[in-house]
Each structure stands twice: as C-alpha cells, then as structure tokens.
C-alpha cells in the first residue's frame with residue numbers, strides 16, 4: 001500500500017499522525033510530514049494508515065492499494 | 067451573470083420548490099441534548115433548508131456539504147460567520163479574514179499553538195490539572211462547568227501565553243460575564259461590555275510592558291507579536307489586542323463546554339470510565355469522540371461571495387449560509403452507529419474543529435487540555451455521579467453550546 005497526503009488540502013488537523021505514529025510525523029506548524037509524495041506503508045501499519053485516512057477531516061489522504 | 071435588478075430579489079423569493087422552508091431560532095436554552103436531536107431530525111429530513119429566521123439564510127445539514135462550505139472560502143467568505151448577522155460591525159482576526167490575507171495573520175500565531183509548542187507546556191498543564199483536582203477532591207461535590215471546566219483551560223492558556231496563570235482569577239469571571247451576555251437581555255449587555263473592557267485592558271497593560279523590553283522574551287507570546295511583521299510592517303497595538311482578545315473568546319468557553327459534555331458522559335457511563343482508567347492510551351480517542359458526538363458548534367455561518375448553484379440552492383452574493391456542524395458529525399452516511407459514543411472509535415473525521423483554512427487554531431491545545439482533564443480527574447476521582455433532580459440545561463445554539471451547570475458528587479476517600 002502507498003499513502004499520499006495532498007499538500008493543497010492538508011490543514012494540519014493532526015489526526016493522521018496521532019493515529020499512525022510509526023508512519024507519519026509533523027513539522028513545526030503541526031502539518032503532517034512527509035506531504036506530497038507517496039510513501040510505502042509496511043504491512044503491519046496498513047490498519048494505522050486506513051485509520052489515518054478515514055480520520056482526516058479534510059479528506060487529504062489517498063491510499064493506493066497494491 | 068445576474069443583473070443588479072435580480073440581485074435585489076428577496077432571498078425568500080429565490081427558494082426553489084424542492085427546498086423546504088423552516089423557521090428555526092436556536093438561541094434559547096434547551097434541555098441538554100435537544101440541539102443534537104434537532105440536528106439529527108433536520109439532517110434526515112433534507113440536505114438543505116431555507117430558514118426564514120432573521121433576514122433568512124440557507125442551511126446545509128449533512129457532512130459533505132458542511133465540509134464543502136468550510137473548504138471553499140472563495141465561495142463561502144468569513145466576512146460574517148453569524149448567519150443572522152450578515153453585516154457585523156466588528157472584524158475578528160483571523161476568524162473573519164479571507165484567504166489570501168488570512169494566511170499572513172494565521173502564520174503569526176499558528177506555530178505558538180502547534181503540537182511542539184503544546185508539548186513544551188504539557189508538564190505544567192498536568193501540574194495545574196493535579197492541583198485543581200486535589201483542591202476539589204476533598205469536597206465531594208462541585209459544579210463541574212463553573213468550578214473546574216473553566217478554570218483548567220484558562221490557567222493552561224495563560225501559561226502558554228506567558229503570563230501568570232493565577233490571573234485566571236480575573237479571566238474566569240470576565241469570560242463568564244461575556245458569554246452570559248449572549249442571551250440578549252439588556253442588563254447583561256452592560257456586564258458583557260465591562261467584561262470585554264477588562265480583557266482588553268489586561269492585554270493593553272501586558273502589551274505596554276512588552277513594548278518596553280530591550281530584547282524579545284523567550285516563551286512569551288505578546289513579545290513575539292511585538293517583534294513580528296505583516297507585509298514588512300510591525301503590528302499595531304489594535305491588531306495585537308484584537309488577536310489576544312479573540313484567543314480568549316475562542317479558546318476558554320469552548321473548551322469548557324466540550325469538557326462539560328465529556329464529563330457528563332463519563333458520569334453517566336461507568337463502563338467507559340473504567341475503560342479509560344484501565345487503558346489511558348484511549349483517552350485521546352475518547353476526546354475526539356466527544357468532539358464528534360457532543361459538538362458544541364450547533365452550526366457555523368458563512369457569507370456567499372459569488373453567485374453559485376450549491377446542491378440545488380441558487381445562492382446569491384451576499385446571502386448567508388449555515389452549515390449544521392452537529393448534523394454533519396452524526397451523519398449516518400459517514401459514521402457507523404453515529405449516535406453511539408464509541409470510546410475507541412478509530413475512523414473519526416469529525417468537523418468539531420471546523421475545516422479548511424479556518425480550522426481551529428487552538429485544536430492541539432484544546433485536545434491536550436481535555437486529555438489532561440480526563441487523566442488527572444480519573445486518577446483521583448474514579449467514580450462520580452450527576453447530582454441533579456431536574457434535567458440539565460444547555461445554552462442555545464446561537465453561540466457555542468455548553469451545559470449551564472453540571473453538579474457532580476463523589477465519595478470522599480477517607
């Protein structure tokens with residue numbers, strides 16, 4: 001699975017990085033990093049990635065299933 | 067394009083046949099929970115309404131539409147966010163500033179309330195929480211919303227700003243007076259004005275003091291503002307005072323309201339309480355669930371900036387719209403068992419902190435305050451119940467909602 005955060009839609013709610021701590025972190029302004037690039041989701045973090053995507057109030061997270 | 071003559075058409079005459087018309091003034095206090103029941107009813111009856119209250123405005127009741135409203139400031143301007151007051155005389159910063167200027171002001175403040183900044187003051191936040199709980203524990207009873215839920219966010223907020231948290235003695239009564247004035251009766255209006263004067267006067271003194279500093283102070287928000295620029299210009303006193311006042315009015319009563327509903331839930335649901343005591347790592351999830359289920363924002367307003375057809379409603383420039391946030395947050399099209407409090411609900415994209423560019427700037431702080439409250443309270447007072455013979459009442463949905471009182475009792479450990 002691949003996860004991508006849309007830079008233009010993310011508003012820094014921080015829901016994603018609290019639910020997928022192993023996968024995502026945040027910058028000084030509270031926006032998730034990395035943004036705007038596809039990252040590989042390890043098999044044991046697929047659930048976290050889904051929760052993050054489903055909890056983003058902006059719908060900024062795209063998941064691409066393998 | 068509409069001609070000027072068409073633009074003059076009364077809004078009520080443009081309501082299409084498919085759009086139900088209601089008359090709803092949600093400003094009166096009701097029995098606790100009544101506003102969410104109303105929101106559920108409206109949402110399931112229709113995605114859009116025309117409300118003939120005040121000058122008349124459109125209402126959108128479901129998740130997708132409310133999020134769309136928040137995410138499109140080019141159509142839905144924040145010039146007014148109060149649907150029954152389309153031309154406000156005040157202009158709060160950053161609340162009522164639209165993009166692109168909005169980002170300039172937001173940038174000034176947002177880092178101060180970002181997760182790293184909140185982490186910095188978290189140990190102190192816990193200390194404050196422990197002290198306030200300890201003060202109450204031996205009493206065996208309190209009114210949670212006035213004795214604890216207002217004091218905690220206020221002390222933590224003052225800490226993060228960099229002024230003495232004991233000044234909560236001043237701020238708590240000011241904020242209480244200010245929001246009591248939302249009911250509209252004239253006597254309270256004077257008290258409301260006086261409270262606002264008190265808050266502004268306090269910041270004037272801090273500002274004058276920081277302007278005297280030879281160098282910027284560390285961990286001091288007013289000092290940061292004094293030393294910041296927008297468009298290469300230093301900030302004037304009026305803007306700084308506006309920002310500080312907005313933070314007080316946006317941050318304290320809101321967190322109090324949200325905490326009250328969360329603790330009412332915990333008082334009435336011992337199983338959820340036990341679960342959070344056994345698994346404190348679920349506290350953040352429970353806090354998010356309370357923001358979804360017990361949304362204190364009945365609805366949020368915007369002013370239409372360009373003629374648009376929005377889900378079948380012919381919106382004209384200057385019309386007001388009202389997104390029913392509390393309808394959105396229990397929309398069964400989005401959530402399984404939307405009216406159930408699921409302590410460990412993982413997929414939760416609630417709009418309790420809004421969305422789009424005006425996403426609540428204090429969201430990270432508010433969450434941390436609520437987490438601290440639950441953790442420190444349950445450690446000392448694991449069992450408590452509501453001590454009220456009469457149903458609890460909530461403030462109307464015209465402003466941010468809150469329980470008017472939440473009397474709690476518990477056994478005092480000997």
Ligand code: HEM
Pocket residue numbers: 144147160161162172223312313314316317318320321324362363366367418419420423424425426427428429431432
């Ligand atoms: C649980 C508590 C809170 C809730 C439910 C809440 C909710 C909201 C909502 C819905 C908005 C958007 C309003 C709009 O655009 O129409 C907002 C904006 C804002 N909130 Fe909060 N808030 C809370 C706590 C706080 C705290 C603690 C602070 C800061 C100390 C704060 C500061 C702000 C500011 C400055 C804005 C304006 C942001 C902008 O326009 O860019 N809020 N809040």
Ligand code: SF4
Pocket residue numbers: 005009010011012013014015016017030031032055056057058059060061
């Ligand atoms: S939850 Fe969504 S908006 Fe918030 S930081 Fe993550 S991607 Fe951005």
